[in-house]
Amino acid sequence: MAEYYLLIKALHIISFTAWMAGMFYLPRLYVYHTKYQSGSETDQLFQTMERKLLRVIMNPAMIATFIFGIMLMYILGLESLGGWFHAKVTLVLIMAGCHGMLAKYRKDFEKGVNKKSEKFFRMLNEVPTVLMILIVMLVVLKPF
Numbered sequence: 001m002a003e004y005y006l007l008i009k010a011l012h013i014i015s016f017t018a019w020m021a022g023m024f025y026l027p028r029l030y031v032y033h034t035k036y037q038s039g040s041e042t043d044q045l046f047q048t049m050e051r052k053l054l055r056v057i058m059n060p061a062m063i064a065t066f067i068f069g070i071m072l073m074y075i076l077g078l079e080s081l082g083g084w085f086h087a088k089v090t091l092v093l094i095m096a097g098c099h100g101m102l103a104k105y106r107k108d109f110e111k112g113v114n115k116k117s118e119k120f121f122r123m124l125n126e127v128p129t130v131l132m133i134l135i136v137m138l139v140v141l142k143p144f
């Protein structure tokens with residue numbers, strides 16, 4: 001499997017990039033979605049966009065990110081990875097939790113029971129960005 005290390009690493013980066021694109025865009029859709037009445041034509045359009053983004057792009061990309069990451073971990077050997085790796089995994093798990101929250105909020109919009117404000121989603125939109133910056137810095141700098 002080690003002979004495929006670079007291919008697996010590239011696929012991990014590609015899937016992480018696709019996942020992050022969705023993590024940046026979905027909360028932004030929610031910001032705009034809050035401005036429309038539940039049951040309206042625009043509400044239905046946003047629901048379709050959000051559902052497809054989550055199911056067609058974000059969920060598969062997140063799963064692929066985890067699969068390729070675990071494969072890389074197996075190739076490198078957990079004992080050879082430093083404390084930076086454990087911090088990275090913690091942040092990735094927080095990112096996955098954020099993903100789950102976004103999926104829950106999509107269901108709230110679908111049920112017509114969203115209670116979160118535009119401001120809330122604007123603030124939430126920054127969380128994946130901060131997490132992504134920290135994750136990339138840990139991977140590149142390996143500070144500990």
